[in-house]
Amino acid sequence: MSLTEIRDKVAKQEAASARAAGSTTLIAVSKVQPNERVQAILDEGHRVFGENRVQEAAGKWPAFRERYDGIELHLIGPLQTNKARQAMELAQAIHTLDRPKLAKTMARLAQELGTCPDLFVQVNTGEETQKAGVLPADADGFIQESLAMDLPVRGLMCIPPVDEEPSLHFALLAKIAARNGLKGLSMGMSSDFERAIALGATHIRVGSAIFGERVAT
């Protein structure tokens, strides 16, 4: 799908869901994509991108930033505590705050750096053992604990189990966000972003639908 087609689908779904036009941020997930493809999307005027790995992002985006203004980088992959500083210096948003140790480290670094990216707490809505994120039952406590550390928690993020209807997970995430007074909802990928918008997504993370299948690394 072209970027224009995706933007079109986003706009149609916003209208169908009685949502304000432009209330969904499209994050183009560029992990493992060749630089020419990323550049093509930049040349089409898109500026909001998502990366999974700090290392890969650090290798790729400083050079693009020298050539294009206004790039907004979102880190959406699991974050090791020892990479937190680099992540915070590189990204405008981090979607994978998921444990007290990371929250404490980020709070300390935020003091030191005098700034902090927008944060999303990842919730493991499917309670999958192999997946990152706080369990739904622990979410309220962790969100409030993070806010109490003055961390700029803007919303929640989830990755539904592959074999389940994502809408149930999107609805659960929206419910947890609402009762904690959070407005941001990072949910929806290539295969389900329209359903996510219908359930209130403010940030959709779309990779393969924009760039084509990821080349195996």
Ligand SMILES: *Cc1c(COP(=O)(O)O)cnc(C)c1O
């Ligand atoms: C890779 C990735 C995406 C994008 O997935 P697509 O199915 O290619 O759209 C979204 N969110 C996260 C966390 C990812 O790792």
